[in-house]
Structure formats: structure tokens, C-alpha cells
Amino acid sequence: MERIQTFSFDKLELECGKTLAPVTLAYHTYGKLNPARDNAVFIFHALTGDSQPAGRTCGGARGWWDPLIGPGKVFDTDKFFIICTNVIGGCYGSTGPSSLNPADGKPYGTRFPVVTIRDMVRAQARLLAYYGIERLEIAAGGSMGGMQALEWAVTYPERVGKVIGVGTPGRLSPQAxxxxxxxxxxxxxxxxxxxxxxxxxxxxxxxxxxxxxxxxxxxxxxxxxxxxxxxxxxxxxxxxxxxxxxxxxxxxxxxxxxxxxxxxxxxxxxxxxxxLTKAMDLHDLGRGYPSYEKALARIQMPTLMVGISTDVLFPAYQQREIAEVVNSQGGQALYREIDSPHGHDAFLIEFNLVEPLLREFICR
Amino acid sequence: MERIQTFSFDKLELECGKTLAPVTLAYHTYGKLNPARDNAVFIFHALTGDSQPAGRTCGGARGWWDPLIGPGKVFDTDKFFIICTNVIGGCYGSTGPSSLNPADGKPYGTRFPVVTIRDMVRAQARLLAYYGIERLEIAAGGSMGGMQALEWAVTYPERVGKVIGVGTPGRLSPQAxxxxxxxxxxxxxxxxxxxxxxxxxxxxxxxxxxxxxxxxxxxxxxxxxxxxxxxxxxxxxxxxxxxxxxxxxxxxxxxxxxxxxxxxxxxxxxxxxxxLTKAMDLHDLGRGYPSYEKALARIQMPTLMVGISTDVLFPAYQQREIAEVVNSQGGQALYREIDSPHGHDAFLIEFNLVEPLLREFICR
CATH class of the missing domain: 1.10.1740.110 (Rna Polymerase Sigma Factor; Chain: A)
Incomplete structure (x- = not known):
């Protein structure tokens, strides 16, 4: 069982204009950071996930992406240094609404500030700085995890080697x-x-x-x-x-x-x-850029977008569209679709379908 | 403005085994019953509808199917005697959970018995008997209204001339x-x-x-x-x-x-x-018959099933399937699909698309 770790820093300026201070990130790592510090892979969790995608949790369950992470697996811990944080706003160890507000020592509750996917990513960047990691080899996630991966690619394009998003949109639809x-x-x-x-x-x-x-x-x-x-x-x-x-x-x-x-x-x-549902609502890669398309033009690294044929929450056309917009601006995005009856949750279920796509993309 | 009418009868044995007593149906009629009593059209309302599909309500709004009902309209009140009841379980004048329980003179609340679409239809049959109407020329509705129309066709096949169902299933899906x-x-x-x-x-x-x-x-x-x-x-x-x-x-x-x-x-x-949502859950035309298909074999009268291209609640394939099952057993069902972006509610919105289909079917 991997040990939960925490990293704290003094403060984070948020998009809403408020400051979160101090900030703690709970996280897990798998594998070893190499001396060049260039083998890091960031994995991001979805709405109700935690920082432990692999191995056995204390409850005995398997991590939510366990079939993908480990020695010899597609996210090969013999090769990569895997990092996963609980997002800010979360309830699995990172600073969130159940954390104590230093102003009065009582839980924030709804005094907690509005956070965005971009804020989460900026907090994660602080953790990378602590490790001296300048560039991720891969940023990968499904659903809200994919939003973080895409936001990494847009916010820090020079610091991301490859991006993987499964069942995730570039901006939330009004239906979602x-x-x-x-x-x-x-x-x-x-x-x-x-x-x-x-x-x-x-x-x-x-x-x-x-x-x-x-x-x-x-x-x-x-x-x-x-x-x-x-x-x-x-x-x-x-x-x-x-x-x-x-x-x-x-x-x-x-x-x-x-x-x-x-x-x-x-x-x-x-x-x-x-x-966290609010943070998803606010997810829009184009925010602060001249246009949504201009924001996606920053995604020039190899990119894999995976759609799920029966996803009604973040339908496959959304991932296809991201790849198309990226490629229309000189990018190199692959779009792949898995044919699954399981709907959106296929990203947590259909490892037999998802794994070969990731392997093809990561190893090519 | 049409006047709301009420019809009361002593009791109704329900599918759940309980007896509802007494029973009142609130209803509206439009047009005149002819001497032969063979020009009756039953229109059925959906979940939050009432017994007034046409004309102006006391609030000044138009009835929910007003563009379809009136002199010269597809449900021509110069020709047909149109009836619409508030369903049992409803809150627009018919006996429902807000009615007084005669046992103690207090509102039923959750002491009200479970009612089904079939129970609603059996109550409506009592109203027809009061009018001396042996056979409906048409039974028509959308959504929960269509469930009643189909249930009429299956429960009283010899008493229904034509059936029309828009955006309605033969049995509720687990997703619904x-x-x-x-x-x-x-x-x-x-x-x-x-x-x-x-x-x-x-x-x-x-x-x-x-x-x-x-x-x-x-x-x-x-x-x-x-x-x-x-x-x-x-x-x-x-x-x-x-x-x-x-x-x-x-x-x-x-x-x-x-x-x-x-x-x-x-x-x-x-x-x-x-x-009423519970009644919809329980909707399954096959209940009490050897099979769902055998129940649909009773629908031998001309039948029009209308699907809506973007309906996610009762998707178009469900109406198509009803027509196919009916026709595979010697029936005469037409399937038509309207191409609308409005989803399920198109049955209350897309009169320009629905009306010609109804006209073609009713007048042929």
C-alpha cells in the first residue's frame, strides 16, 4: 500500500480573485523520479476520485486506474514516476471546504472560495516545482481528470510532453x-x-x-x-x-x-x-484567451482524445471536436473512440479497450 | 373558456388490490356528441398536464394541445366530440393524494393507493359509459398521454377506432x-x-x-x-x-x-x-398477458406512433419498435419520426411537424 503524502505551500491566488492560504495537497507517487527528472507522469482524478489511482487502498479496494498503473503496465512504474494529487476543493487530504479556515480555526464550509480546474492545475504545478520537475512526460485523466490534463496542456504547453483525455470536454456543455x-x-x-x-x-x-x-x-x-x-x-x-x-x-x-x-x-x-461540480461547470479552456480555438492552438504536443460511444455526459463528439480543432491549427491530436455500452463510466471500466489505445499512443 | 366538469362514481378496484372510493374525474369536452355516439375522441394529458388541452384557461394561457383542437383543426370540434380527463392520482380536480380520504375526512397524502396507467384508463371507461359511448373514434396522447392511449388500445381493443401515441413507450425503460x-x-x-x-x-x-x-x-x-x-x-x-x-x-x-x-x-x-411518476414506472402493456408481444397483438386498429429524433426520455426507437411489433402480428401501425432539436417536449412544441402527421393519419 502506497503511503499518502502531503505537500503544503503558503498560498494560491485563485481565479475568483480570492487567495487560498495555506494550501495542502495530498498525493501519491508510484515509481522513481530519474536523475534527469524527466520521467514524470501526472494522473488526475475524476469528481469523486482520490489521489490513489493504483495499488490497494486501506479499505482493500483497488485504485481507480489500477489496471493501467504498475510495473509493466501501460503507465509503467519501472519507467515512469507517477504522481496523483487530490484536487484542491477535495475531501481526500487536500485543502477543501472541510479544511479549517485559519481565520477562525473552523471548517470553511461555503466560506471556501470558488475554485476552477485551472486553479487545481496551478496548485499541482507548485508540487512539481517542489520536486524540481520542469516538464511532464505525460498528463492523463478521464472525465474531470481529463479536464485537468487538457488545462495543463493549455496553461503550461511547454511543460507537457503528451496529453491524454478520456471522456472529457474542452468546456462544459449546458446540459452537463x-x-x-x-x-x-x-x-x-x-x-x-x-x-x-x-x-x-x-x-x-x-x-x-x-x-x-x-x-x-x-x-x-x-x-x-x-x-x-x-x-x-x-x-x-x-x-x-x-x-x-x-x-x-x-x-x-x-x-x-x-x-x-x-x-x-x-x-x-x-x-x-x-x-467540484462547480469547478467542472467553470471548465472552459478558452477562458482568458482571445477564443476557445486560440486556446486549443497552444496544444501542439502529441495528444490523444478518447471518446466513449455511449457517453451521454461528455459525448464522444466533444473529444473528436477537440482533436479536430487542435489539428486544424497544426497540432498532432489523435482521436480514438471505444465502443462500449457502459456510458461515461467506461473510462473506469473498459480497461481492455482503453489500455491498447494508451499503449499505442505512449509507445509510438 | 370551456367549463370544467366532474363525474363521480362509487368505486374503482385498482391493480394494487385496493379500492378507490369514491372516484371523481374532472374533465373537459369540446364539440358535440352526435346522436350515434360514435364521434368521440379521447385526448390524454402528460405528467403535469390537466383536462383542458384546448381553449384559454382561467389563467389566460392556451391549452397544451390547443393548436391541434378546435373548429377546422386536426381534432376538428365541428366533427368530433373531444374528451379529456384529469387522471386519477392527479391534482386538477380528479381524485388524487390531495383529495379527502372518506375514512377520516383528511387528505389521503401517501395513504393514497398506488395507481397505474391501466387504472386511469379503467376510470376513463366509466366516464364513457356514462355518456353511452361504446367506441372511441380516436385515442390520442403524447408522453404519459400516449401511454394511456396505448393502454386503451390493449385493454379495450374493440372500443378504439384509431390510436395515436407521440414520444411514448410500451413499457418504461429502467433509465426513465x-x-x-x-x-x-x-x-x-x-x-x-x-x-x-x-x-x-x-x-x-x-x-x-x-x-x-x-x-x-x-x-x-x-x-x-x-x-x-x-x-x-x-x-x-x-x-x-x-x-x-x-x-x-x-x-x-x-x-x-x-x-x-x-x-x-x-x-x-x-x-x-x-x-404519477410511479404510475409511469409501472407502465408495461404486457402486464397480465402471456407476453409483451401478445399484449401488442391486441392492437389491430390503425395506429400511429410518432418518434422524436432527439428524445432522450422515450427515444424514437421505442415508438418504432411498437409499430414493428404490432405489424409483425398483423396490425396496421404507421411509424413516423419528426426531426426536431427540442427533445421529448417536441410533442408540446412542434405542432407544425406533428399536425400534418396526425392529419394524414386521421383523414386517410
């Missing part, structure tokens, strides 16, 4: 913003949310659960829910429920959604859910 | 059940819901609003939200909000969703939302 808004409103609706000031008291678990439920629908696909659940009834302790009889008797898909919701509640801070 | 579940959980999460016992007190408005927000996303399409909102900022009283600055500053699409949510709150009962 809309789904995020539903999740946030559900959390805020929970009477235990108390304007975000619930630390040390009961957390808004039911609200976060509903947020996760709607998220889960967008991470799957109509096809995968049909395959997995159809119109089967839920099974509660060996008894088949009959939704035709009682208001709370359920189909299997309802039971599954509720399980997904209540599972997240055990491991995730509701305020972090609010702040 | 999942979206409904999110809406219900949001309502139940609202502390004002009080297990459904909120009548005479503050209603769970915020919960219903979140339910409507997620519903609204599924009624639109990614494309329509992109066209209408893109990444524009919300405008509050002439001031552009800046979502990059504040946690509650919004993009326009967030403002739109919140508006949709709060608008419904003013006119709809949250418990009815729970019961």
Missing part, C-alpha cells in the same frame, strides 16, 4: 451544467446541509445521495441500465419487492441507484461535491 | 424509471414533505422544484440547451451574474432550470408528482 445543478440543489435542499455548516454534526447524506443518483444515471447509458436491470424487481433480503403494490416497493434499478447514493455518502463530503 | 426515482427522492428529501402529510401546511416546494429540474433536462435535448443557453451567464435584474466569482452565481441554464422548477411549484401537488 444542468445535471450538476440538480445535484447541488439536492444537497442544499437537505435540512442537514445548514448552508454548508454541518461539520461535527449530521451531514446532508440524503441530499448527497440524490445528487449521486442523478450523477449515476449520466455515468451509465440507457443500454447498460437496460442490460443490467431491465424491469426486474428489487430483491430485499431475499424477498422480491412488488412495485405494483406499494409506493416504496422498487424496481431493481431504483434499488441500485439508492445503493450508489448511500455508498458515496460514506466516503465523500457533500460540500466538496458542490465545489 | 431512474430519472423518476431521482425526482421522487428529491421531493421526499424536502423536510416540508412530512411523509406526504403537508396539506394545510407549507408544501415541499424546493423538493418538487428539484424534481422538475431533472425532469426538464430529460424533456429537452443537449442540442436544444446548447442552442438556447450555451455558456451564457444568467441575468438577474439586468446584472450579469459571474459564476466564476460566487458559489451561487449562475450560468443561464441554471437560472432557466430553477425557473422551471419554481414555476411548477405554483401549480402542482408534490404528492401527485410522486404518484
Amino acid at each position: 451544467i444542468a445535471y450538476n445543478e440538480v445535484g447541488r440543489q439536492a444537497i442544499m435542499l437537505d435540512p442537514y446541509w445548514r448552508q454548508g455548516d454541518y461539520y461535527g454534526r449530521e451531514a446532508p447524506a440524503a441530499g448527497l445521495s440524490v445528487a449521486r443518483m442523478v450523477g449515476t444515471i449520466t455515468y451509465r447509458s440507457e443500454q447498460s441500465l437496460e442490460m443490467k436491470f431491465g424491469r426486474q424487481r428489487a430483491n430485499r433480503n431475499g424477498r422480491l419487492e412488488d412495485p405494483y403494490l406499494g409506493l416504496t416497493d422498487r424496481f431493481d434499478v431504483q434499488s441500485y441507484l439508492q445503493y450508489q447514493g448511500s455508498s458515496l455518502v460514506k466516503r465523500f463530503d457533500p460540500n466538496t461535491y458542490i465545489y | 424509471i431512474a430519472y423518476n426515482e431521482v425526482g421522487r427522492q428529491a421531493i421526499m428529501l424536502d423536510p416540508y414533505w412530512r411523509q406526504g402529510d403537508y396539506y394545510g401546511r407549507e408544501a415541499p416546494a424546493a423538493g418538487l422544484s428539484v424534481a422538475r429540474m431533472v425532469g426538464t433536462i430529460t424533456y429537452r435535448s443537449e442540442q436544444s440547451l446548447e442552442m438556447k443557453f450555451g455558456r451564457q451567464r444568467a441575468n438577474r435584474n439586468g446584472r450579469l451574474e459571474d459564476p466564476y466569482l460566487g458559489l451561487t452565481d449562475r450560468f443561464d441554464v441554471q437560472s432557466y432550470l430553477q425557473y422551471q422548477g419554481s414555476s411548477l411549484v405554483k401549480r402542482f401537488d408534490p404528492n401527485t408528482y410522486i404518484y
